[in-house]
Amino acid sequence: MTFSSVKNKQRLSDSVQRIKPSGIRRFFDLASTMDNVISLGVGEPDFVTPWNVREASINSMERGHTAYTANAGLLELRQEISKYMKQRFQVSYQPEGEVLVTVGASEGIDLAVRAIVNPGDEVIVVEPSFVSYAPIVSLAGGVPVPIGTKKENDFKLTPSQLEEAITARTKAIILCFPNNPTGATMTENELKEIAYLVEKHDLLVLSDEIYAELSYDEPHYSFPRCEGMWDRTILISGFSKAFAMTGWRLGFICGPEDIVSAMLKIHQYTMMCASTLAQHGAIEALQNGQEDVSRMVTSYRQRRNYLVKAFDEIGLPCHFPGGAFYAFPDISPTGMNAEEFAEQLLVEEQVAVVPGDVFGEGGETHIRCSYATSLDSLRTAIERMGAFLERHKIN
Template identity: 70%
Template sequence: MTGSISSTQKMDRLSLAVNAIPPSGIRRFFDMAEKMENVISLGVGEPDFPTPWNVREASIASIERGDTAYTANAGLEPLRIEIAKYMEQIFHVSYDPLSEIIVTVGASEGLDIAIRAIINPGDEVIVVEPGFVSYAPIVTLAGGKVIPLKTKKEHAFKLTKEAVEAAITPRTKAIMISFPNNPTGAVMTKEELLPIAEVIDDHDLLVISDEIYGELSYDTTHYSFSRLPRMKDRTILISGFSKAFAMTGWRLGFVCAPSDILSAMLKIHQYTMMSAPTIAQYGALEALQNGREDVDKMVTSYRQRRNFIVESFQEIGLDCHVPGGAFYAFPSIEATGMSSEEFAEALLKEEQVAVVPGNVFGSGGEGHIRCSYAASLDDLQTAIQRMDRFLNRK
């Protein structure tokens, strides 16, 4: 006997955890923009630079050599050695490439397996908001409970010791942070991070520190959380090649963590991914060995674009703090009286400029929009002109 399946039956056959999480708000606006013509997208966080040619060439050479088999689960040993050198030279943190580093399928996989390796059902994870859209869902999918911690515009979207302490309960297992931050561009200095580290130590917590934008710091040098006193053994550091090396489509990230945690993560990685793409690993090896000049050029360009877009927002009446890192501006649209969703939808429909509503990054992002300045100056100038025209009609 055949028949249609009811909507209730369809819901029943799905995971409750999956049903509980929304689809990505970023992708929704990106998909809307793709169906329209003449759109300038400031939505998706992706460098407008192509991957440097020497990186592409190294990857092509690996294919021609026939290096197309699986690598070790943790990644090519020469790549892990180069990652260890990179972390030491650029961020001044030391990791054993054989026991404390794993190469992952993007930083996204690293975040996912980090949470799954440490969380038991009911454990609480403090998730800083505004924050990247995947943080809360991956905690939910792992059976954990998300405790949002809202950063405030008046604090330049930085964490405070008092706010962290207020969010901690006896069930708290970890805190998930990201500086430079997506979507706000906020950065925190060593002096600002030290009080946070004291709270972490006092309450015996773990830290998942997403530092994918660490290279993209414009006014001060990025200070890695694991570099703080007593924090290396508490920190799972997530990073990768997508942003600073313009390698988003290569899907290659890495994790640096204490060996016991990394060993647990490796078990999950073995059963779900086996290993990261081989040809991408050879490309990343080249990026680390011979890519500094390209990174420096991109950072210089992003700094120029940041300065332009922040000044322009102020000129057209959108209050915007100066982002210290990443490649996002997070202007306030509260003065318009519109919600972030209403503003973003109207701007896209009326002026063909795609931005991301701040509420998709958590309720702490409401009243703002995220605008990526990883776009050409010409596109940024045109987008500002269109936004100015849009605001003058409201």
């Protein structure tokens, strides 16, 4: 008996088929086939993880610490995270029950969404934003509702925008400040205006604060510090950006115990625990890494100041980012759309940038350029981009 004539059932889920591949990856894949490319597209530090952090991880392996940790992570690491959040950002969380160590902040976002979203729940996504937010909401059965922030408002979320987007089905809002890709930040008073609406409409908040340390002009104000927001906020952060530990894949969640416990259940079945070696390195980073963080932040600030001024000078108006390590210049004077600009620039001048439209509403006429690369590389990239604009008689 054969079954060759029997048609196969649909192999893939509808939700997965509806999701588009990351718009960032196409340009990285194309750039990888070319020589002499300067990449301003990668969202990771160009610094190597400090030696003392690497050494701590190596030493832990040599001492035989190679087994699973507790699902929530090493208690010592959770204690250090608790101290760090209190000392640096004035928010208090108990190491047991209110802190969860994750496989990168990305897993933290996924766990948070899956823990709180029911099918049909609406989740407001403040855009331009990290490319994974909306797909993660969709995969959980939720409905992502984008709010496009505007250049004229310095890419900040305004209370009127939020009020307009909220419906009876709204469950939560995802915030990311300092923002990827715009570098926008929000002040204490601006966040308190958002907090008022969150409480008024009984919402939860996923506050992605992975770039908190990379705030250049004003100290970062953590959203759960706003009155009434501690119990409504799931704070997501990690070690990738500030501590130059992207490949270590280590993040953490802080929040109310009932929500963190729900996320821990999912984490138990999907990841078991984060890397033991990475957790030992992270303990060292939190105990002795602040000097290295400060050194990197000083370098990023210098690069930001150069790059924003340079973009303005070559004819690409650029919002002045208060944090993260991205510039988000406006390419509308060129008459090109973002994808066309990025592709032609890569082919003609071997400079890789990311089209702003992959980050959602508000990014359509922009490109994201990471300044997590050397000043020499930034200068060369600007020279090439200037030549590109001159060739096309744009500036």
